[in-house]
Amino acid sequence: xxxxxxxxxxxxxxxxxxxxxxxxxxxxxxxxxxxxxxxxxxxxxxxxxxxxxxxxxxxxxxxxxxxxxxxxxxxxxxxxxxxxxxxxxxxxxxxxxxxxxxxxxxxxxxxxxxxxxxxxxxxxxxxxxxxxxxxxxxxxxxxxxxxxxxxxxxxxxxxxxxxxxxxxxxxxxxxxxxxxxxxxxxxxxxxxxx
Numbered sequence: 001x002x003x004x005x006x007x008x009x010x011x012x013x014x015x016x017x018x019x020x021x022x023x024x025x026x027x028x029x030x031x032x033x034x035x036x037x038x039x040x041x042x043x044x045x046x047x048x049x050x051x052x053x054x055x056x057x058x059x060x061x062x063x064x065x066x067x068x069x070x071x072x073x074x075x076x077x078x079x080x081x082x083x084x085x086x087x088x089x090x091x092x093x094x095x096x097x098x099x100x101x102x103x104x105x106x107x108x109x110x111x112x113x114x115x116x117x118x119x120x121x122x123x124x125x126x127x128x129x130x131x132x133x134x135x136x137x138x139x140x141x142x143x144x145x146x147x148x149x150x151x152x153x154x155x156x157x158x159x160x161x162x163x164x165x166x167x168x169x170x171x172x173x174x175x176x177x178x179x180x181x182x183x184x185x186x187x188x189x190x191x192x193x194x
Contacts, residue, residue, distance in 0.1 A: 005152035005159035007055045007145040008107060012166045015146075018139050029136045032129045042093050044072050046100045046130060047137050048080040053104035054141035057148075058178075061185045063137075095121045096130050103134050104141075146170055147178045 010018070022029070033043060044067040051060040064077045076088045085097050099118045103110045119127040149159040150167045158164075 004157055005149045007148060008142055009146040009149045009159055010142050022136060022139050025132060029132050032133050041072055042096055043133050044070050045080060045093060046096055046133050048077060049085060049097050049100045050104050050134055050137040051141060052081045052083055053101055054138065056141035056144050058144040058181050058185055059140050100134050108138060
């Protein structure tokens, strides 16, 4: 019995919808990750937790390296990759990290009560920025997971509800972008338990 690829991936429709959202909101998303008033470590941690839930090995590798460069400790990163962030998260970070986990676990369909709690806790601007960050990271996770599904198909283990035509086009259009990440990750001997 062959095991299917089970990580969340794009369909043609979800890819176009999410790409449209990402492009439309790109200036806001860039500000979320670069604006000095945003708590940098919080957003780095949100990214790692979202990566962990979505199971994106390439994103986890790259984002762990970026988080370490920004000052997040290796122990914190390891805990977040195992969704054990309660250990090191400050009280100010905990609600955002729980929301990131919830958002990813519910396939980008969070409970409205959780979203309301996020807005009550952080205020409109920060809560909106947290959601933008999670959506941007989720796009990246699914972008690389879809690549993983294509590779899995080559190995005779296609993803459930996948479409070979979409995967073929995706492979051709994204080969030049994704292959360098795959090579760099394999060459990185210091990857943090990923």
